[in-house]
C-alpha cells in the first residue's frame with residue numbers, strides 16, 4: 219500500500235476471561251495448538267477429519283497446485299451421514315436437533331431421528347422428480363424447518379443446493395437460477411415477516427420467465443387457503459414427500475464433489491457463485507463450530523443468521539448438526555413485536571451459545587438496556603459476532619449488558635469464500651475490544667503490503683491468508699478468471715481477502731474494512747471502520763457510515779452519516795462535540811468535513827452498510843448493482 223498510516227496505539231483495553239472459561243475452552247493453550255499445527259499442517263487436519271465418518275479414507279490430505287487445492291484426495295463421504303446417522307449411532311437419536319419458533323408462536327421440534335426420516339423421504343421425493351447427483355436445486359424459502367430439510371435432502375442425494383435469501387426480488391432470483399442452471403426450485407407460497415404474510419410464489423413466477431433450465435417447482439404451502447398449483451409444473455412439498463419411499467441411503471460423494479453454490483455480491487458486476495465441496499467444507503464447519511464456538515453436547519445453540527447467507531449455511535445448519543447439537547431457529551426479526559423478543563427467546567429456550575451480528579447489537583444499543591434487563595439471560599455461556607467489525611462500543615455493550623461480564627465474546631472474521639472461521643479470539647483467550655483476534659490453529663494469515671511483505675505492528679495493510687485451508691472455495695461457478703483474481707502470485711502465493719487490517723505486537727488483528735472502503739484524505743489512509751467506530755463511541759451516536767467524497771484539494775473529503783440514539787437532538791454544539799470527539803480519538807486527519815444526520819443507512823440484506831450507495835447518492839452517479847440492498 220502506498221501510504222500507510224501509523225495507527226497510534228490508544229490505551230487498549232484487555233479483558234481477561236474468567237478462569238472457568240479457560241477450563242471450559244476446547245483449545246486451552248492457543249500457542250501450543252498453533253505450534254502443533256505449524257509443525258505438521260496436514261497431520262493437524264488429518265486428526266480433525268478423523269473424528270468424522272468417511273466411506274473411504276483419503277490417499278493424501280492436501281494436493282496444492284496453485285491456485286487450486288484439493289483436500290482429502292479420493293476420500294468418499296456424505297455430509298448428511300455425518301449430520302444424521304453419526305448421531306443415531308452415538309445415542310443422540312432422541313435428542314432435539316431443531317427447535318423452531320414461528321412468529322405466531324407456533325413451535326416445531328425435530329429430534330435427530332425425526333429429522334433423519336424427513337430428510338430421507340424428501341430426498342426420495344426429489345429423486346422422483348428427476349433430480350440426480352450433480353443437478354442444481356435452487357432453494358428460495360423462509361426460515362422454516364422445511365428449508366433445512368430441503369438443503370440436507372439435496373446433500374443426501376448429491377444434488378447441489380443454491381440457497382437464495384427469501385428477501386431477494388425476482389431479478390436477483392432469476393440471475394441466480396440462470397447462473398447456476400437450476401433444474402428444480404423449492405419455495406413456499408409465503409413468508410411471515412413482522413406480522414405480515416409476504417407472498418413468495420409470485421416472485422418465483424416472475425423469476426422463472428427467462429429461466430429455461432427449471433423443470434419443476436416444489437411449493438411449501440403455508441397460506442390458508444392453500445395457493446393453487448400449476449399442473450405438471452408445480453408440486454406440493456408434503457404431497458410429493460408423502461408419496462415417496464422412506465429409506466434413502468446417503469449418496470457416496472467424492473470429497474471434492476460440489477456440495478453447494480452460494481452467490482455473493484461483488485462491488486461490481488454480477489454476483490459470484492462461490493463453490494464449496496463435500497469434504498473440505500464439512501471438516502472446516504465441524505472444526506470451527508466445535509473449537510471456536512465451543513458448542514457443548516447439552517447446549518442450546520442459536521445463530522441468528524438466515525440460511526440464505528454463508529453464516530446460516532455453516533453455523534445455523536451444517537456446523538451444529540455435524541456436532542450433534544440442539545439448534546434453535548426462528549422467523550422472528552429482532553424488533554418485532556418489540557425489541558425484547560430475542561431476549562425473551564433466549565430466556566424461554568435457555569440459549570447457551572448465541573451468535574449474531576454487530577448491526578443487530580447496535581440496533582439494540584439504540585433502545586437501551588431496559589429491554590434485555592427485563593429477561594433472565596443467565597443461560598448464556600458464549601456470545602459470538604460476525605459480518606462487520608465489532609466496534610469497541612458494541613463489544614462493551616454485548617459483553618456487559620448481555621454477557622454480564624461473564625461470557626467470552628468471540629468476534630469471528632471470515633467470508634463466504636473461506637467457508638468457515640479464519641480469525642477470532644477463542645473462548646478462554648484475552649479479549650481486546652476492536653480486534654477480531656488471531657488466526658485460529660489451522661489457518662495462516664498475515665497483514666501485508668502490496669508486495670506481499672508483512673507490515674510492522676500498527677500499520678495498515680492487506681489481510682491475506684497465506685496457505686490453503688480445507689473449507690476454501692474451490693471455484694467461482696463458471697468464472698475461472700474471477701477465481702484467479704483472489705490469488706496473488708509472488709514469492710509465496712496468497713489469498714487476498716480484500717479487507718484492510720492492522721496487527722498489534724501480540725498478533726491480534728483489527729479489521730479496518732474492505733480495501734475498497736479505504737479513504738485517502740490528504741495522502742493519509744483512513745479506514746471507514748475506524749472513523750465509524752470513533753463516532754459510535756460518542757454517547758449520542760447509534761450508527762455511523764463514512765465515505766470519501768472527491769475533493770480537488772484533499773483528494774477526498776471525509777463525509778459521515780450519523781444515526782443518533784433515540785431522543786438526542788441535532789444542534790451546533792453536538793456537531794462540534796462529534797468532531798472534537800473524533801479528533802481526540804483518531805487525530806486531526808480523521809475529523810469529518812461533513813456530518814449528515816439520517817434515520818437509516820443503506821444496508822445489504824445481511825446487515826452490511828453499503829457505503830458505495832451513499833457515495834453514489836452523494837455524487838449523483840449510478841450506484842451499480844444494488845440487488846443486495848435491503849428495502
Ligand code: WTA
Pocket residue numbers: 482528529603604605606607608629630631632633634635654715716717729731732824
Ligand atoms: C466482513 C460473512 C470485521 C469482512 C461471514 C469480510 C468482518 C466480509 C467480520 C465477508 C468480522 C466478516 N470483523 N469484518 N468479524 N466478519 N466481516 O462473505 O469485510 O458475507 O471480508 O461473509 O465481511 O462477508 P461475507
